[in-house]
Amino acid sequence: MLSFTVKRSAKCFFQQKNCLSSFNVIYENYGDPRKVLVGREREIQPLKDGQVLLKFLASSVNPADINQIQGVYPIKPSMPAVGGNEGVATVIETKSQNLKVGDWVIPALAGSGTWRSHAVFNEKDAIKIDNSLPLESAATLSVNPCTAYRMLMDFERIDEGDVVLQNGANSAVGQAVIQIATDLRIKTVNVIRDRPRVENLKRFLFDMGADYVLTEEECKTQLSDILRKESAPKLALNCVGGMSATNFLKYIRPKGTMVTYGCMSKIPFKASAASLIFADITFKGFWMSRWNDENNQSAERYRTLDYLSSLIKKNKLKCPPVSKVPLEKFPEAIENAMTEFTTHKQLLV
């Protein structure tokens, strides 16, 4: 009997009579996540062949999750929708040939809703990962480190000693870029926003392998000299937009590439005619969700996850500092995630 098995092995969030239910953070309309998200108990249906019952162990709150709920993101799930796109779950009941009880999995595709205590997944919608990873790293593996790795791999051939320039360098993606680049012996020039006690943040990024860390303001006086001493970057990574990205264009090597993967300032950047005509810079975008759609279950996807997992196990790739918030206290995590200059990734546990 499903209900008894789960009761023994899973400490299910809710269990009433013979019916299991899961706690879900859902929204029925787009809007301010602080207003539209509600907690709902939902019944769990018995498993069919090829399905697994998952207990979510930890799920992250990323900027894209917020945008999705605001209705300004291209993923538009049918309503009511469960929030969250990233997290790690353990299999607690299985009717799958490939997944067994105790395996750890991440959702194969975005939009599957990870802010819930339990879920039934088709086995093809779950990707098994190493269950000896630290929980926080496993829960934050599939979006930001994968994005960082693919951007370093897929746009320019970057050799040892080459320089990559990035803004939003203290973001979770930026931190992963620094650590992966360090492993690959690629140098990083990292741009952050100024703030009180900025030296602490610089030290934090240097400690994880950053070669240079500059505030946006310091770029104006120091970036040229640094790149003259090193080499002009073939690749620049932009998640900020606005003047930050516009200013990058004069530093990128002719025929180099700027990859835009976010726009945290919500301000478009301007590409000068010179950057197009004389420098012939290529402007590309990257979206991990699309890459996953196009590479779902591919050998390259597993290689990416294996490489990143091995870095985590060697202590060369740490997840950003996290705040663990119980799932039922999701409003606290959402509020924290939407606060400016936040230093901790929110994890619903």
Ligand SMILES: NC(=O)c1ccc[n+]([C@@H]2O[C@H](COP(=O)([O-])OP(=O)(O)OC[C@H]3O[C@@H](n4cnc5c(N)ncnc54)[C@H](OP(=O)(O)O)[C@@H]3O)[C@@H](O)[C@H]2O)c1
């Ligand atoms: N395209 C993709 O596939 C993909 C995948 C992952 C992430 N992303 C995007 O990458 C970005 C970073 O995501 P994350 O999870 O790494 O973020 P995160 O850890 O929450 O960090 C947010 C970053 O954005 C900066 N920021 C926030 N508001 C800003 C503003 N008004 N102007 C300039 N910078 C601002 C923060 O800098 P401060 O510390 O100065 O506030 C911080 O560096 C987001 O835009 C996210 O949607 C895209």
